[in-house]
Every structure is written in C-alpha cells, then in structure tokens.
Amino acid sequence: MKKNPPAGFHPVSAPDFLPHEQLQSLQLQRLKAIVQRAYDHVALFRRRLNDAGLTPEDVRSLADITKLPFTVKTDLRDTYPFGLFASPMKDIVRLHASTGTTGKPIVVAYTKEDIDVWSNVIMRSFAACGLHAGDVIQNAYGYGLFTGGLGAHYGAEALGATVIPISGGNTQRQLMVMKDFGATAICCTPSYFLHIIEQAPELGVKLKELPLRAGVFGAEPWTEAMRRRIEAESGIKAYDIYGLSEIIGPGVAMECQCQSGPHIFEDWFYPEIIDLKTLKPLPDGEEGELVLTTLGKQAMPMIRYRTRDITTLTSEKCECGRTLRRIQRIGRRSDDMFIIRGVNVYPSQIETALLKVEGTLPHYQIILTREKGLDEVEVQVEVTKEVFGDTVGALEQVQRNLGHSIESLTGLRMKVRMVQPQTIQRSEGKAKRVIDQRKM
Amino acid sequence: MKLKQLSLFLENRPGALSRPMRLLAKAGVNILTLSIADANQFGILRLILRDWEKAKKLLEKNGFVVKVTDMVAVEVPDQPGGLAKILDVVEKAGLNVEFMYAFTEKRENKGILVFRFDDPDRAIKILQQRKVNVVASVELLKQEAA
16 A cells, blocks of 8 residues: 555656657757747846857857856845746736745746646656646645745646645644545655644544655755655655746656656756856856756746756666756755855754754754854754653663764864754744854 | 652753653642662663552653663661661662652651662562561552551
C-alpha cells in the first residue's frame, strides 16, 4: 500500500524525453519569440537592450542569450505593480503577488496561455513522481496571492487527480482530512510537513498506516538530511519541487522517482548557472547562481532572471530517461547567506548539522547579534521528546552535541539554546530561519 | 512500588514556571512534591502528582515536553544520621543516584525522600533486603481522608 505503484508513462510527460537537438531547436524558436515580445512591450527591457546596443535580431543561437541583460528582483519592485507586463489587462486572467515581507510586494501576471503552460508543467511534475488520475492530492500550499496553492491546484485537476484544496494551516484538520479522505499525496512546504508529522501522534494518526505515499515539497530550501528524516518518520516518498513566482510559480523543476534532483522543464524555462562574482556563465557541473529565462510567458516574460538560488546544473543521464537537465536541490539562497566573523554561513548548513544529532527536529532559528563589535550567533532548537530526559546532564549533552556538529560543519562556534517545543514560529509558507538583530 | 515522576522542560526566562503551574491549578491537579533542576539556559521541573496521567495529557496538549520516570520513595527517620544510614546502603550496593528530593509531608516522625536510581527495580530489591522502608506508591498517592 505504501509503495509507489509502477510509474506508467503519462502522455503529458512526452516533452520530458525530447531528444537534445529537438529540445534546443524548440528552445531557440521560443527564445527568439520571447525576446521580441519583451522588446516590443516592456519598456525596461527595451531600454536595456538598446543601451547594450542590441536588438532582438542579435539572438541567433541559444548561446547568444548570454549577451542579454539580467533581470533582478528589484526590477519588479521598481516597476510595481504592472511595469513589466507585456500584455494588456484584457488578456491577463490572473495576478499573484509575493507576501512582500520587505517593502512593496512583487506582482506577477498570467494570460490564459500562461495558465495552460503552468498547468502543463505541474501536471508533468506530478506525473514525474508517479501520481496520476485516481490519486487524491491534498494541496496544503496556501491559496491566495501566493502562487503555490492555485498553481498546484490547476495542475492536479488537469492531471485528473482528485484535489483537496485545503490550503495551509490548521494541522488538526489537515490530519483528519488526510486520514478520512484517504489522501495519497500532499503538497506543502517541507517544514510544514514536519510539523504535521509532529502533531500526528497527539491526534492519534499513524502516518505510516495511511495511504499517503508521496509528498511534493517546495517553496523553501531544504536538505537531503531533512528528506531522509521525513521519509523515515512518515513512510512516504518526499519529492523536491522547485519554482518561483517571478518565473511562473511551482513547477519550474521537479524530481522524478529517482529523487536525484529536480529536472528543469527546459522546454519552457531556459536555465543558466552564473558565477556569483563575475556573473559569467559556468559550465554544467559547476556551482553558481541559477538564472532562468521564461520561454513562453506571455503576460510577463522574464529574461535572464537572477533567482538568487545557488545550485549546479547537471546533464548527466538520469535513470528515468528524461533528457531534461537537473539542478541540485536548492539548499542555499544567496539571499539567506549570512556572514559571521568573516565566514559565509547558510542556514542549510545549520540544518544539516542539527539533523546529524539523533532525535532532534529541524525546527530552528538563527539569531544574529553583535556585541562590542563581535558577531554572535545563537541557534535556537526546539526540545523534542526524544532528546529530553529528567536529568540536566542528558540535555546538556545534546546541547554540546549540537554545538559540535555545527562547529564541525561551519568551523564556527555558535551558542545553542534549547527552547520549548512549538515556540519557533511554524510557517505555512516559507520558514524564516535567520533573524538578524545586528545593527550594521 | 515505583512512583511516577513527570519532568518538564522549562526555558530559563521569567514566567516559565508559572505557566504549567497555572494549567495544573486550573485543572484541579494537586502537586505532592516537586523539584527544579537548573542549568545555564534551561530548567527541568520534576513533579510528583496523584493524577499524573491527567497532568501529562494536559501538559502535552499545551505544548510541553513531558517525560515519565520511575522514582523510588524511601522512608527516612527524622533524626541525625537518618539519611546517612540509607546512603550507606545505597553506596555499598553500588546503586547510582541521579538525584533525589524530599516530600513535603512527614509521616509520624519520618520524612520521605524520592530517589532517581539508574535501575529502580534493582534498587528496590536491595533496599528492601537491607530493611530500608520503601514506601508503596499507593500509600503515598492515596487521598487524604476528607
């Protein structure tokens, strides 16, 4: 019951297996069209291309993409709300927006065609991890301005699966529905699913005995260690889905059943990896920032959008037979990186370190302070039943183990503070890992 | 023979102790005795209560991490050397005491101490062999006559 049934080939997945040359010729055709479209309808892009002394006709091969200027997140803020739209409002059928934790949100738009492309890539995402008509998909991504909820919803429906549009939050109800409706898959953030795992015993739900077999997890960076923990504790397979609103939402890339990194749906999203310092393209296999170009987006074409996500691209053959290149799971975002006493640290390193210690859950938060010119890091970790005993020594040992694990991974000594369970805020969207209280 | 003890993780900050206390008070759960172990950044509250199962459920429902451990209650004559005699037995038998604390109530002229041993079953056996009065939990937990 828990095992994934044989994947079976879903016709919607056909483009995943395109021969290399055909894929490239499709990409080039779409790239030329999208550059032309952006040039004709988006003032900012036209100005930048003109400034670079280029015209859309200068894109003659895929390699020419590297001549084009980058687009960055602040471009979306600076042109808030509709400045990057390439379609008139009468053709736009949907708007989404980021939560806007800092300043103005960013707004993204979709034409009917864009929604179809989005549904298509989500369908292919679900199919890639073995889901099909007959599956019951509990969609616990937030519905609303956030792209996660509706994005997954449309794709799941198009696949012919049964969607439970439960949205995020209310863990008790999530568990009740999961059990009573016989959900076979769930979509949410990995940290929220961990929260569900934690709550299940209290509500008398045994996850391992449910028909649930797959989790489509995304919207925040997570680690391989977290995947192993989720799989061991819930008995499901955890798949990594990647996406960002600026490009389309979830469904830019998705893991197949081999679970060896998300395949990018390259027929719609053209990936590059650039060096963080020189901004020059890097060959496959080298780590850098992922840059994406939307090859079909009508309402809001994104040319060479800098995602801030750090990964590598691999063209190594995947056992599943897909010809689409894979990215390594996004464990790090250049945005999340913090510098402590001159050392670059990513939250994912802390997460990996914490998960190395038996019995802890990666509910953690990193607090940065500065005292007398010296940076201090405190990692707050929630106490779990597994590590708690009635003696002080045992818990102090756990604290020391966590400290050592962090030090051996980052080379930095950080203060570890154990905190009450459930006190670190659970996000139903993206987990907030770093709180920087340093006054710079 | 063994006595159930609940232990709770507490953060080291103002108000950390009052929250569980208030919860128990509201539910009408009486605490027989307690002790607090404090470390640098956290504390452990140890409780012995009559209705420990109810208390455990209540505390867990409110987000506390609760652990149940077996304790051994021992009667100690309230006179100089009373405890020393018992500790002699403990020491000679090689029993390891993690910690201990006292009951607030006294029975006749005897105090009651609760011990946390590594191996409570073995401890009970040895203590009884050496004629130390191990107090049965039923006796300690019985309701006082109204």
